[in-house]
Amino acid sequence: MPLTEIAIKAIKPGQKIVRHHDERGLYLEVSPAGGRWWRFKYSFGGKEKRLSLGTYPEVSLKAARGKRDEYRVMLQGGIDPGADRKAQKIEAAGDHAFEKVARQWWAHWKIGKSPRHADYAIRRLEADVFPEIGGQGMGTITTKAIVACVRKIEQRGAHDLAHKQLNKISQVYRYAVANDLAERNPAADIVPSDVLKPVRATNMARVSxxxxxxxxxxxxxxxxxxxxxxxxxxxxxxxxxxxxxxxxxxxxxxxxxxxxxxxxxxxxxxxxxxxxxxxxxxxxxxxxxxxxxxxxxxxxxxxxxxxxxxxxxxxxxxxxxxxxxxxxxxxxxxxxxxxxxxxxxxxxxxxxxxxxxxxxxxxxxxxxxxxxxxxxxxxxxxxxxxxxx
Incomplete structure (x- = not known):
């Protein structure tokens, strides 16, 4: 059944993230800590995708449905709303968008690296980091946003990768500061052990x-x-x-x-x-x-x-x-x-x-x-x- 304001207010957080579905791809994601995020699930080019529509109650049920309907119209016109939103953010941020600076860093960093290693590094940024903070300006990204980005990676079970991507974000910022593309490195304020679980050791020998x-x-x-x-x-x-x-x-x-x-x-x-x-x-x-x-x-x-x-x-x-x-x-x-x-x-x-x-x-x-x-x-x-x- 579709959600109602009364039903949403009655939702209690559980022990894990729970999705409460509305209609036409819209659902409310409720975390154990009580956070409530609107998500829109859709398919484009044969791939399933999701977009964040903001948090409840800042974004009401009516407003979330309105945004969902707007994106559905875009889909009917052959436009990927996620890609469109990302492109607008990057354009607004100009040359100081995190993704643009990260690609500059990568072009500099990959010199001397094996093609396979370099390709893997940029693909992981494209999959894990750019969708979260790629469209934001280097000077607008907060420590909180970086923590949220790497914790999202950790939540799917990729503990090692979460630590690696936090390090990559910091490397991008160090490059940006050195080349006058950012004033400071917000990732430098983050001690990995304060925000991420330690990488689990194993007693079973295995190669890297x-x-x-x-x-x-x-x-x-x-x-x-x-x-x-x-x-x-x-x-x-x-x-x-x-x-x-x-x-x-x-x-x-x-x-x-x-x-x-x-x-x-x-x-x-x-x-x-x-x-x-x-x-x-x-x-x-x-x-x-x-x-x-x-x-x-x-x-x-x-x-x-x-x-x-x-x-x-x-x-x-x-x-x-x-x-x-x-x-x-x-x-x-x-x-x-x-x-x-x-x-x-x-x-x-x-x-x-x-x-x-x-x-x-x-x-x-x-x-x-x-x-x-x-x-x-x-x-x-x-x-x-x-x-x-």
Missing amino acids: VRELPALLKAIEAYEGKPVTRLALRLMALTFVRTSELIAAPWSEIDGDVWRIPKERMKMPAPHIVPLSTQAQALLAELKRITGDGEYLFPGERSGSMSNNTILYALYRMGYRSRMTGHGFRGLASTILHEQGWSHDHIELQLAHSARDEVSAAYNHALYLEPRRQMMQAWADYLDTQQVLG
């Missing part, structure tokens, strides 16, 4: 994102048993737990999905792993080798592959104390979060979600289509990294 291409190359060149090499590749593609991989029977493979029963997951519901085209091709290759047996990866004498097989293979490849089977999960989580994929979808794919008996039966197949798209994009990403290794 920068080392991933070399690792993939080493797996492809592995001179041990072909079945072990395929196990490593499938683990990279699906980032399931080692125990889930090595004990997988062929009966769990169901076309383009891998259905791991709840008994093996030690959870109230089964876990569905969408299989990318690369994973399906790998399984077809594996089928020719082990398809007559019960398990995808049979043991040397009986049962399934030993838990140490993956670890010892990584040792032989020179990754002792640097990488474990579990490390693929951490890499996937970090990279997918940095690429902007939904935190909820990533957590579901990692089977991290705490689920009770009732919700589990529903959630095990939740978001299957967007997760399928994410897993295919992940496999395509690994292909590009292997070429770079």
Whole structure:
């Protein structure tokens, strides 16, 4: 049902952000702290987008609907309201708009950097920072606005990236101050530990994102048993737990999905792993080798592959104390979060979600289509990294 002023005033903050929908893409987002933001969701060029329409009660329900209708008229005329609003902000800010100065900084900073590293830096600014503060003038951006920008990144689970982007914003400002494009650096007032959660340490050894291409190359060149090499590749593609991989029977493979029963997951519901085209091709290759047996990866004498097989293979490849089977999960989580994929979808794919008996039966197949798209994009990403290794 559409929202009313009475209904809005009766809303109580919950333990997480909750969206209360009105009509035609308009909704009110309520945070645990009580903040209330109007959002407009729309599609343009095949992509789903959102625009902030201000906060309640400063912007009333009637005013929010009026702005929504204005943007809907623009969409009917083939104009992206988000892009139009951004262009107007940048034009108003002139040469001192954050995005314009940041691109100048980037052109100066990228000298001597690898093309891949430089491209990644500007793409992350375009995805995470420019939509928030890119259209504002360098002298008008407040410390509060910068904190809000990086916390938004952190809220989707990209903790490392939030810290990195705070550092990038500060670098842009240092460049601006040095080149007389800003008077001061508001990011310098921010101590990361005061506004962002500390980057979580992990006891599971894993290589850095920068080392991933070399690792993939080493797996492809592995001179041990072909079945072990395929196990490593499938683990990279699906980032399931080692125990889930090595004990997988062929009966769990169901076309383009891998259905791991709840008994093996030690959870109230089964876990569905969408299989990318690369994973399906790998399984077809594996089928020719082990398809007559019960398990995808049979043991040397009986049962399934030993838990140490993956670890010892990584040792032989020179990754002792640097990488474990579990490390693929951490890499996937970090990279997918940095690429902007939904935190909820990533957590579901990692089977991290705490689920009770009732919700589990529903959630095990939740978001299957967007997760399928994410897993295919992940496999395509690994292909590009292997070429770079």
